[in-house]
Amino acid sequence: MYSAMTMPFGDLNPPPRLLMGPGPVDADPRVLRAMAMPLLGQFDPAFTAYMNEAMELYRRVYQTKNKWTFLIDGTARAGIEAILVSLIAPGDRVLVPIFGRFGHLLTEISRRCGADVHTVEAEWGQIVDPDAIEDAARKTRPRLIACVHGDTSTTMAQPLQDIVAIARRHDALVYTDATATLGGMDVAVDRWGVDAISSGLQKCLSGPPGSAPISFNERVAASVNARKHVEQGIRVEGAVEGNGPVIRSNYFDLAMLMEYWGESRLNHHTEATSMLYAARECARIALEEGIAARVARHQTASRAMVAGLQAMGLAVFGDLKHKMPNVTGIVIPAKVDGEWARHSLLHDFGIEIGTSFGPLKGKIWRIGTMGYGCQKRNVLICLNALEAVLRQQGYAAKPGAGVDTALAEYRKTEAA
Ligand SMILES: Cc1ncc(COP(=O)(O)O)c(C=O)c1O
Numbered sequence: 197m198y199s200a201m202t203m204p205f206g207d208l209n210p211p212p213r214l215l216m217g218p219g220p221v222d223a224d225p226r227v228l229r230a231m232a233m234p235l236l237g238q239f240d241p242a243f244t245a246y247m248n249e250a251m252e253l254y255r256r257v258y259q260t261k262n263k264w265t266f267l268i269d270g271t272a273r274a275g276i277e278a279i280l281v282s283l284i285a286p287g288d289r290v291l292v293p294i295f296g297r298f299g300h301l302l303t304e305i306s307r308r309c310g311a312d313v314h315t316v317e318a319e320w321g322q323i324v325d326p327d328a329i330e331d332a333a334r335k336t337r338p339r340l341i342a343c344v345h346g347d348t349s350t351t352m353a354q355p356l357q358d359i360v361a362i363a364r365r366h367d368a369l370v371y372t373d374a375t376a377t378l379g380g381m382d383v384a385v386d387r388w389g390v391d392a393i394s395s396g397l398q399k400c401l402s403g404p405p406g407s408a409p410i411s412f413n414e415r416v417a418a419s420v421n422a423r424k425h426v427e428q429g430i431r432v433e434g435a436v437e438g439n440g441p442v443i444r445s446n447y448f449d450l451a452m453l454m455e456y457w458g459e460s461r462l463n464h465h466t467e468a469t470s471m472l473y474a475a476r477e478c479a480r481i482a483l484e485e486g487i488a489a490r491v492a493r494h495q496t497a498s499r500a501m502v503a504g505l506q507a508m509g510l511a512v513f514g515d516l517k518h519k520m521p522n523v524t525g526i527v528i529p530a531k532v533d534g535e536w537a538r539h540s541l542l543h544d545f546g547i548e549i550g551t552s553f554g555p556l557k558g559k560i561w562r563i564g565t566m567g568y569g570c571q572k573r574n575v576l577i578c579l580n581a582l583e584a585v586l587r588q589q590g591y592a593a594k595p596g597a598g599v600d601t602a603l604a605e606y607r608k609t610e611a612a
Pocket residue numbers: 218219271272273274298344346347348349373374375376396405
């Protein structure tokens with residue numbers, strides 16, 4: 197038995213931080229409170245009612261009537277994998293526009309699903325030229341175009357309407373990864389005609405990582421159900437099996453997951469109770485604010501952050517026309533040690549900002565203004581701290597220029 201003296205580790209006591217990286221960002225306290233609610237059995241009618249509520253709430257967040265809108269237990273990539281492994285049959289042609297790390301992730305997962313993957317790449321910091329995507333679609337005749345909406349690694353957002361229009365002309369399905377954008381940018385699944393989509397909680401939805409809301413239409417559901425093979429042991433007499441190839445994952449098998457989230461309540465996995473509470477609360481918070489107001493809040497923060505950084509003489513990374521409003525890339529000035537600066541922000545100011553990877557490693561920082569963390573005071577605090585840190589590195593921005601300019605940008609919006 198351990199006593200307080202001999203217990204090797206103490207109570208959890210995370211240091212106070214302001215999470216302003218590209219995610220996870222600070223969770224809304226309401227979400228943390230929801231997670232502290234008592235557990236229920238997964239087939240308790242009270243719990244299945246919460247499951248149904250979560251489905252309805254995410255239909256509204258995704259702006260869709262898709263019946264099949266539910267949660268995958270796991271981080272955002274669990275949602276990506278569930279859709280791709282259930283939709284892609286070995287040998288299917290998949291086209292992936294790549295404009296950052298997460299396009300590479302879609303490529304990698306599609307390959308693991310046995311797809312014949314074709315890619316069209318843009319330089320990091322740009323979006324992919326729709327004409328190049330169209331050209332590739334004409335040449336490769338993909339069954340699926342899988343495209344990231346907003347790539348957090350580069351801060352760019354690819355306009356999805358173009359992708360859907362191309363897919364329709366070439367009779368392809370469209371899947372998009374909206375992990376970085378849902379709850380921070382307009383994501384209009386039905387209006388745009390996206391066939392399947394997934395996200396995560398830890399960015400603009402103000403929750404912890406660990407639940408991935410997904411949605412897909414009947415065309416996708418039909419394709420997945422053609423591969424339905426319910427595992428022995430829970431299969432019921434007379435159940436109709438699909439004649440397509442077995443989906444290569446049990447956990448992420450959307451055919452079984454539809455049965456679990458649907459009327460038959462097939463006993464698949466044990467739903468992650470506390471994460472469902474969290475996801476449900478995240479959606480309620482987003483809808484309470486209203487999607488339009490939420491998008492506007494992220495845009496205001498982006499304008500203020502960009503203006504503040506530029507007033508400090510810093511270069512904002514990438515094509516600003518296609519920058520996501522919830523994350524801003526900053527070119528690390530010559531002679532400034534980027535990691536030293538991040539370390540000082542974290543340890544002297546308690547502020548976390550992000551670095552980047554691949555071709556941008558050591559070249560840019562990324563500041564997130566997402567969900568609950570997307571607040572005026574956070575923008576101002578962060579700019580102030582960054583100015584002080586840069587000064588220590590010999591980079592002298594005009595004192596107060598960043599914070600004053602950002603504040604002026606906020607005042608303009610508030611007066612409008
Ligand atoms: C655009 C995008 N897609 C996918 C992911 C993967 O999410 P997770 O780390 O939650 O699995 C991330 C995470 O940063 C992301 O930004």
